[in-house]
Amino acid sequence: MSQWVDVAAEGDIFEGAAIGVAVGGHDIAVYKTEAGEVFATHNICSHADARLCDGFLEGHEIECPLHQGKFDVRNGKPTCAPVTEPLRSYPVKIEGGRVWLALD
Numbered sequence: 001m002s003q004w005v006d007v008a009a010e011g012d013i014f015e016g017a018a019i020g021v022a023v024g025g026h027d028i029a030v031y032k033t034e035a036g037e038v039f040a041t042h043n044i045c046s047h048a049d050a051r052l053c054d055g056f057l058e059g060h061e062i063e064c065p066l067h068q069g070k071f072d073v074r075n076g077k078p079t080c081a082p083v084t085e086p087l088r089s090y091p092v093k094i095e096g097g098r099v100w101l102a103l104d
Contacts, residue, residue, distance in 0.1 A: 003103050004101070007021045039074055046084075047067060047069050
């Protein structure tokens with residue numbers, strides 16, 4: 001059973017941007033798309049040691065700020081070289097204006 005953890009106020013994440021949060025020993029990027037959807041993945045690029053919350057979010061893709069590899073924020077899958085390894089993604093829910101992540 002997943003443990004839901006309150007990580008941020010929804011209003012703290014701007015549309016088309018990401019923030020980094022540290023939760024239970026995990027470095028997690030929380031994204032809000034231009035459409036207002038919220039997703040979360042591991043924050044460190046699987047190709048190099050770069051924080052994805054510092055990257056460029058366009059649609060459902062986050063671009064790594066170091067080598068421009070891209071991931072789908074909905075599921076962590078790589079979408080553009082040089083990245084080949086997926087990121088861990090986390091279930092997200094919004095309740096009471098707060099962003100909650102499921103950790104296991």
